[in-house]
Amino acid sequence: MLDRSRVIAANEYRRERWKNGTGWTREILRMPDRTDWNWRLSIAEIERDGPFSVFPGVDRELVLIHGNGLRLRFSDGEVRELQPPHGRIRFAGERDVSSELLDGPTHDFNLMWRRDAVAAELLHRPLVGPMLFFTEPGVSWAIHLLAGQAKFDQASELPPLWAGDTALLVDGEKRGRYALEGGGELLAIKLMQR
Numbered sequence: 680m681l682d683r684s685r686v687i688a689a690n691e692y693r694r695e696r697w698k699n700g701t702g703w704t705r706e707i708l709r710m711p712d713r714t715d716w717n718w719r720l721s722i723a724e725i726e727r728d729g730p731f732s733v734f735p736g737v738d739r740e741l742v743l744i745h746g747n748g749l750r751l752r753f754s755d756g757e758v759r760e761l762q763p764p765h766g767r768i769r770f771a772g773e774r775d776v777s778s779e780l781l782d783g784p785t786h787d788f789n790l791m792w793r794r795d796a797v798a799a800e801l802l803h804r805p806l807v808g809p810m811l812f813f814t815e816p817g818v819s820w821a822i823h824l825l826a827g828q829a830k831f832d833q834a835s836e837l838p839p840l841w842a843g844d845t846a847l848l849v850d851g852e853k854r855g856r857y858a859l860e861g862g863g864e865l866l867a868i869k870l871m872q873r
Contacts, residue, residue, distance in 0.1 A: 684814075684835065684857075689843030692722065698732035704789065707845050708821070718792040718799065718870055720821055720845065725749065726784045734772030739791045740801050742767040742866060744825060746785030752777050761787070765803055765825075788823060790868055800869040806861050812848055814855040817872040820848040827863015 692705040703724040709716035722744070731751075743749060743761040751759045751768060754775035759768050762781075770776070772791065792799040804810070806829055812820045823845045830839040831846070835857050840846055848857050850872075 684837060684847055684849045684855075686838050686840060686844055686846045689841070689845075697723075698734075699730060701729040702726065707823070708847065716793075717796040718790070720823070720868070721789045721791075723787045723789050724784070725778055725780060725787060728779045729777060731776045731778060733775065734791060736793055736795065737772035737791050738769065738794050738799070739772050739789065740767060740769040740799070741790075742788040742801070742803065744786050744788050746780075747783055748781035749785050749787065750779040750781060752779065761785075767801075767803070769801075788866060792870070796873055798871045798873060800871075802867045802869070804865055804867060806859070806863045806865050809858055809860045810867075812857045812859065812867070814848050814850050814857070816850055816852065819850045819870045820846075820857075821868040821870065822846040822848065822859065823866040823868070825864040825866060827861055829859050829861025829863060829865075832858040832860075 687707060692707050694703060694705050697704055704721040707720040709719040743763060743766045748763060749761045761768060790799060790801055806827060814820060824840045824842055826842050828841050831837040837846060
């Protein structure tokens, strides 16, 4: 699924315009790294009310990571709010949705995956002591550190994680084990090839 395990520092994220041109995103990673990706991680910077881009065939999950909240209005009448500290919502990318800021700009962690190629599960967890992540053929993890600092065991040969960084733990020919220690809060995304 991925070429190698690695840490992407927050200052390496690519800032680019939304597909519909009405906002900005800091792209953490897309896999594979081309326009027809199977999954993508980014941080949406929402500075004003407006429509979201439409992504047919893609499922999405948003997690509020900074700001005072976001209201999503879907064209079918559903209304959902992402409230601090880490409100979240999962929805189909083809749904028409507009956002309304509740009290100032927000930053929202954005996981997107093509439902015919990948299954994804996003977990929000405190980091208090050690956590173990296992990779295997067809199963990878992305770990986004929301707050605090952490480090992997020496065998992983990965650098430390600081708040805002993301680690990619890749599937290989055999089962892999990654031990993460530290203090803080994280998002752990399990990505499974279909």
